[in-house]
Amino acid sequence: MPLSPLRFRFLVISLLTVSFLGALDNTVVTTALATVAGQLGALEHMSWIVVGYTLASTVLLPVFGSLGDRVGARGVFLASLVVFIVSSVACGFAHDFVWLIVARVIQGMSSAGLQLMSQTIIAETTTPRQRPKYLAIIGAAFPIAILIGPVLGGLITDYWGWPWVFWVNAPVGILALALALVAIPHLPRTVRAGFDVAGAVTLAIGLVALVLAVTWIGVDGGACVAALAISAIGFSAFVLVELRAAQPLVPIRLFADRTMVTGTAISAIVGIGLFSLTAYLPTYFQMAYRTSATVSGFVPIATVFGMLVSNLTSGWLASRTGHYRVFAVVGTALGATGLGTMALLPPGLPLWAPMAVMALVGLGTGAFMSLIVAVVQSAAPASETGAVTATVNLVRQVGATVTTAIIGTLVGFGVAAALPAGLDAATLTPAVVHSAPARLQADVASIYSDVFAPIFGTLALVYVAGIVASVLLPAGRLADAADAAPEPTEPVAV
Template sequence: MPLSPLRFRLLVASLLTVSFLGALDNTVVTTALATVAGQLGALEHMSWIVVGYTLASTVLMPVLGGLGDRIGPRAVFLSSLAVFILSSVACGFAHDFLWLIVARVVQGMSSAGLQLLSQTIIAETTTPRQRPKHLAIIGAAFPVAILIGPLLGGLITDSWGWPWVFWVNAPVGVVALLLAAIAVPHLPRGARSRFDLLGALTLTPALVALVLAVTWIPLGGTAGVIAAVIALLCFAAFVLVERRAAEPIVPFRLFANRTMITGTAISAIVGIGLFSITAYLPTYFQMAYRTSATVSGLVPIATVLGMLVSNLTSGWLASRTGRYRVFPLCGTVLGALGLGAMAVLPVGLPLWIPMAVMAVVGLGTGAFMSLIVAVVQSAAPRARTGAVTATVNLVRQMGSTVATAVIGGVIGVGVAAALPHGLDPATLTPAIVHAAPVPVQQHIAAIYRDVFAPVFAALAAVYALGVIASALLPEGRLSDATGPVPAAAEPSLSR
């Protein structure tokens, strides 16, 4: 749907503000976790402040994508933003942990709409050729939020108190809501068929059970196994339901298209190959390189900066030239080489060397992080844009969630098995290691190197699979065509 230049600039500003608000919320809150849980008397359940939000956001993606196609993305987007603002206020007023978790779950559900519908609205208001640079701008909110979120969260918590890490969303959100109400156009609805309620009712418990399974299995016991069985049964029921649905919530039929299936696989690389390891990088460098917590944060920062630069650059170049295949191909090669190098780097090197290596991984990942969403959108019928966008994001998010849990389990078991007698893995901290005699420090550094090396190698192999998927991605150019996109095999890719 073509818009005037002024209104389109307002639209991009509005979507960027909203995307940044959603991305910043989680990174700001992480700094205040210990304070919030401690004051509410629930330190042992602290992780659920993040897990509840992330899980709710993940499982609602396909539902909101389908609703956006049926009732129009504008209504779902504005409703999600309004609910996000109200739930943020409710989080700040929480007087017990149950209230906070319920409010965070609602906040996470609405945040899925902010992320997903921003991408859908861009797809509906631009040509395929214009789409990459604007999706790159919207996608830049995530790495910027990673960079400034923890610092901002610490400043707000120390200066104003923890409720303000939630309340600060309200004034920014109200401004964004007013701007969005003006800028977001009334877009045509897609399919008018009945909403796939059975699909939603089988997919949601399947995703919840899968996340719980990968979280609990490393801890031992039967709970994780039971959750895995439930996930398997629910996924089987979901596939059967979707094969019979007139307008399925996850459009499996469209994935007969090679662009869509290879593009979705490439998108998953971002979650599995990079997002999963970034949470553990500070621990690795504090233990293996014996750095302080502050210094260890430089490596993720270098990674994110590389991601930010290449995300914006690849989006601009793809829109300028119409060519897209070279970016995921080169990006996955860089990611594989960088993580392969991390697997063989000896500990004790100057910190700038692993920083440079991980910056290369970030550069490679950013080259296709937002672009591949635009490519997949361009290969889908316009009436299914929301569902396809939701599926791509869901695969990425689930890949990140599962891989993060698996990596955490590998690290925990590997370190615990190799620690010398007298050191308890449950209470081992960087401060204890740094205060130990030098031979003990060196031994623990070697343990962490040996445990992380196969993790880095496995992630390099994931990127290598991404190289294969990128090679199989059909060559073509993004079209400058405007107007409705026909439901053809590869509708918007000109040869």
């Protein structure tokens, strides 16, 4: 079904609005966490406002990907958007913590459908050559949300109250829904009977246990080990089920294709190499560079701004030329160079130096962040676009979750072990350090620098592995016509 240029513009606006809502939801809510948990009397369970959302979103990614291939991306997208709006309203009306967590879990489940189907609908309404440009536009929602989310969340919480952090999703979501009903076509698809229930169950067990294990690192060693064991069993069972399933949840057979393997590996680097680190950058600069909380926020802003610029630029250039491998090679090389430089920077430098270096890391990561999704989509059969899109997003999200927990544990134990006698890591805040004598401030700055240096170095090696994967990515050009895909659908004019 051809789309007129006007209808396609409405489609992109609707998908961008929804992607922005999903990305903004987490960054806005993070600012209001302490207020929400305090008013509901559950400060000790505060992290579950985020963990419950993330866990539900991660587990449902492959399920929604498979559903999109079977019943159509339009139906899954619209249903997910309705559930997201309703659950957002329910979050705002929460009068106790259990209600809020249940609503957040449902909200996280629906966000998985929105995230995946936005990318899948773009894949099904554009040619492989056009795809990078529009995926980059949709992907721009994430860095923009990081830039404005915390400030917006603080303003809403301070002036309107924390329920509006959730309620603000409703009017914007309803507008996006109205646009989507008009703009998203009933796309041609290959309908397949059956659903891989066994695969969904075993994957859910493996993922939930893994996320819980990394959440408990450094908190409860016994529970962490038990969860890791359950996770290993769950993933082993999942692989066995998928190898035998007639309609697998994750099409493992496609990983015999070199583009699929290398593209998925490159996508994972975004989560492992950068997303996992951004949460710790403000703390690092407050301690190692002795900056205020406000000033320390400039470094992640520089990183995300670099990511935004290169994401849009590489998407536009790839759509114009059809070439894609060069962006992955150059991007991973820039990321490796930047993080390697961060590992070597001595403490005490002017803040503009690490800002410039982390902006370089952002530029490198953005160069392939959205583009690699388009490349992997183009290498897969059209009838499995949703499944492969889900797989690419899944490895990125799991990589970020696991690595974030590992970095947090390394920082916590590393700092605690090196602190001078009389300082307690549990109560060590930037305010305490900044009010201490100059000699003690210098000691703490050196400790944080020493603890983070090997972390930066290790993540640089992750990007080096990405360089290898990028070089192994088959060379070629994205096709101008949708019928270049392995299992073509009817081309959709834009």
